[in-house]
Amino acid sequence: MLDRKYIVQNAPSIMENCARRGVSCDVTKIVTLESQRLEKLRLAEDLNRQANETSKQIPKAADNETRQKLVELGRSLREQKETAQREHDELDQSITEIQIEIPNLTHPDVPEGGEADAKELYFGKTPKPKFEFAPLDHVALGERHDLFDFEAGARVSGAGFYFLKNEAVRLDLALQQFAISLLSDRGFTPVTTPDMALTHILRGIGFNPRGPETQIYSIEDTELNLVGTAEITLGGMLAGQTIEAEKLPLKLCGLSHCFRTEAGAAGRASKGLYRVHQFTKVEMFAFTTPEQSDAMHETMRELECEIFDALEVPYRVIDTASGDLGGPAYRKFDLEAWMPGRGTGGEWGEVTSTSNCTDYQSRRLNVRYKQTGQKGTEFVHTLNGTAVATGRAMIAILENHQMEDGTINVPKVLQPWVGKSTIG
RNA sequence: GGAGCGGUGGCUGAGUGGUCGAAAGCACCGGUUUGCUAAAUCGGCGUACGGGUCAAACUGUACCGCAGGUUCGAAUCCUGUCCGCUCCGCCA
Numbered sequence: 001m002l003d004r005k006y007i008v009q010n011a012p013s014i015m016e017n018c019a020r021r022g023v024s025c026d027v028t029k030i031v032t033l034e035s036q037r038l039e040k041l042r043l044a045e046d047l048n049r050q051a052n053e054t055s056k057q058i059p060k061a062a063d064n065e066t067r068q069k070l071v072e073l074g075r076s077l078r079e080q081k082e083t084a085q086r087e088h089d090e091l092d093q094s095i096t097e098i099q100i101e102i103p104n105l106t107h108p109d110v111p112e113g114g115e116a117d118a119k120e121l122y123f124g125k126t127p128k129p130k131f132e133f134a135p136l137d138h139v140a141l142g143e144r145h146d147l148f149d150f151e152a153g154a155r156v157s158g159a160g161f162y163f164l165k166n167e168a169v170r171l172d173l174a175l176q177q178f179a180i181s182l183l184s185d186r187g188f189t190p191v192t193t194p195d196m197a198l199t200h201i202l203r204g205i206g207f208n209p210r211g212p213e214t215q216i217y218s219i220e221d222t223e224l225n226l227v228g229t230a231e232i233t234l235g236g237m238l239a240g241q242t243i244e245a246e247k248l249p250l251k252l253c254g255l256s257h258c259f260r261t262e263a264g265a266a267g268r269a270s271k272g273l274y275r276v277h278q279f280t281k282v283e284m285f286a287f288t289t290p291e292q293s294d295a296m297h298e299t300m301r302e303l304e305c306e307i308f309d310a311l312e313v314p315y316r317v318i319d320t321a322s323g324d325l326g327g328p329a330y331r332k333f334d335l336e337a338w339m340p341g342r343g344t345g346g347e348w349g350e351v352t353s354t355s356n357c358t359d360y361q362s363r364r365l366n367v368r369y370k371q372t373g374q375k376g377t378e379f380v381h382t383l384n385g386t387a388v389a390t391g392r393a394m395i396a397i398l399e400n401h402q403m404e405d406g407t408i409n410v411p412k413v414l415q416p417w418v419g420k421s422t423i424g
Numbered sequence: 425g426g427a428g429c430g431g432u433g434g435c436u437g438a439g440u441g442g443u444c445g446a447a448a449g450c451a452c453c454g455g456u457u458u459g460c461u462a463a464a465u466c467g468g469c470g471u472a473c474g475g476g477u478c479a480a481a482c483u484g485u486a487c488c489g490c491a492g493g494u495u496c497g498a499a500u501c502c503u504g505u506c507c508g509c510u511c512c513g514c515c516a
Contacts, residue, residue, distance in 0.1 A: 005473095038474090041473095041474090041485090042474080042485095044485090045474085045484070045485045045486085046484090046485095048485070048486090049484070049485075051496075051497085052485095052497080054496065054497090055442075055495095055496045055497040056442075056443075056496095056497080057496095058442075058496060058497075059442050059443095059497090067496095070496065071495095071496045071497095072496080073496075074495095074496030074497075075495090075496060076496095077496085078495090078496070078497090198506085198507090200506090223505095223506070223507095242434085377471085
């Protein structure tokens, strides 16, 4: 959420930014409402001050008559104040409604447009495989090697759930181990996180769990929701806290299950593991100063590349276009892996993404930092990035590493944990 | 799930409906002094938003989990809610 004062001062450029993202927000209305609101606020404060003064005189009033008069005056002042306050609150509410829809600012280098306008930045070290045979998709490969059970998943939990079996389980765990080990070596503190979080935390991160188009599962009669990503819990870890500037950047990597309703995704290409209601993910998260966040974003992007280079998976990195950025993101890089089994002849499929959310989340969660020796606090910047989402990574690994004889090579870095070099 | 207790400043922890923005201690910052990784002593020490100033000084409002209510006046009373703790039950 953008600062209100900032909105008022920079309304034209914010409108421009909204237009760039294809979001319509009545920013000018905020400017008008805000000045009315401040007027009401001053009025209410003034009336309140008078009421305070009046009530302070009452204990000193000796005789009953002056006392009674003061009480009357106080009552009247309070009533006037309450009216002004109510009017203020209504204005405040209207402003917040608009304000909450305003997306974060956008990095100047972000390409303009929608999904198709994303800018291809570069490719990974591993070239696309050249098959001398018709490659199978991961679902077929899974059947062949008894790796998944989608039917049982549907029977037990409904469509979109699955069981992993045999080497798929080893691969799933291996990917987690690999990512956590690598990130620990790079100064990220590993944490396992709750898979549920309170509604206000989700809101702070920029989700609206109880809204009409939510992707979030909520537990009825409680404030709990199943998390869609550890970004929620990792960001929430420091909600309301003030961090000493020397401790920044604070780098975490969290392991969690992720739950998504995928509402509205019915009918979209969703075969197999690609679009599911539950998966496992190792997530990077960082709290930084404003000066550090761009560099940290680069770092996260590089780490994602390093991981997928190590997994020997071909990929490309794209700079997501303005219209395709989520509300909280200032800039977002997606890493898309080559998936030979998707579509006809293979397609790119998103496997990780990293966003710089600047102070959008920290304002809502109230995470600040303080420079020692200096007065006051500032909002931190937050960044998140997928290290590995095991399901989608597995798709890429299985489909790219399949051999003509139907066997599948296990990437070297995972072999210690998988316990073999070949599946089948 | 049942019962009870509790949420106060960076932390610990007082607080009778009226000068409480809130005692005290710790921590922290500054001064003094004795002089050896420290002790003693004095002073300062919340946050947000607004006014004020070159900048300060100064000043207004709000904030004692959150939201309502009662009252001239609420940290203090009432209701709801969220969170936490303890005990019991259940359980990996």
